[in-house]
Amino acid sequence: MKVTLTVNGRQFTADCEPRRTLADLLREDLGFTGVHLGCEHGVCGACTITLDGATARACCLLAVQAEGAEITTVEGMATDGELHPLQQSFRDHHGLQCGFCTPGMLATAAELLRENPAPTEAEIRERISGNLCRCTGYQFIVDSIAAAAKKSC
Incomplete structure (x- = not known):
């Protein structure tokens, strides 16, 4: 087809x-x-x-x-060679280790921030709960999303 x-x-x-x-x-x-x-x-x-x-x-x-x-x-996600703010935040705040979960985490986080530009930590954790990460323990991922949200506000 x-x-x-x-x-x-x-x-x-x-x-x-x-x-x-x-x-x-x-x-x-x-x-x-x-x-x-x-x-x-x-x-x-x-x-x-x-x-x-x-x-x-x-x-x-x-x-x-x-x-x-x-x-x-x-x-x-990147535009004209510039990382998307979430990608940059993941880089700046160590939101990745092996990187395997990162693309899915970024897509999920981008959707969250489009719907809720100022999520709480609990809201971030709830939204990413369907994305598994075996390396980071999630805290740096949450920190990365929260930092990106603060930059956007």
């Missing part, structure tokens, strides 16, 4: 099997390797992207379901 979608502002058309996941299409066919595959069941959040303005688990979607969609991956 042919699938046409817009990823990080660029339109792509790709041939894919009807059962191919969106994560596999993005990673393997289109080269957006920032879409990480962890559990492949939608539990870990590593594959989280923004799909038509809302976060979604790319491993749980078929590529054909994204026909005509607007997708943003971690590669599309």
Whole structure:
């Protein structure tokens, strides 16, 4: 099947099997390797992207379901070579270690800050609770999101 979608502002058309996941299409066919595959069941959040303005688990979607969609991956967060404020905050506040969970955390945090520009620590923790991190213990991730929120206010 042919699938046409817009990823990080660029339109792509790709041939894919009807059962191919969106994560596999993005990673393997289109080269957006920032879409990480962890559990492949939608539990870990590593594959989280923004799909038509809302976060979604790319491993749980078929590529054909994204026909005509607007997708943003971690590669599309930066603008003109400048890191997105959340990316910069994660860098400045040590919100990553191995980096495997980072793309999903960034997508989740960006959605949170669009909906609530001044979240409390509890609200941040609640929102990222669906994204698993095995390295950081979450505190630096929470600190990074909180710092980005303060900069935006």
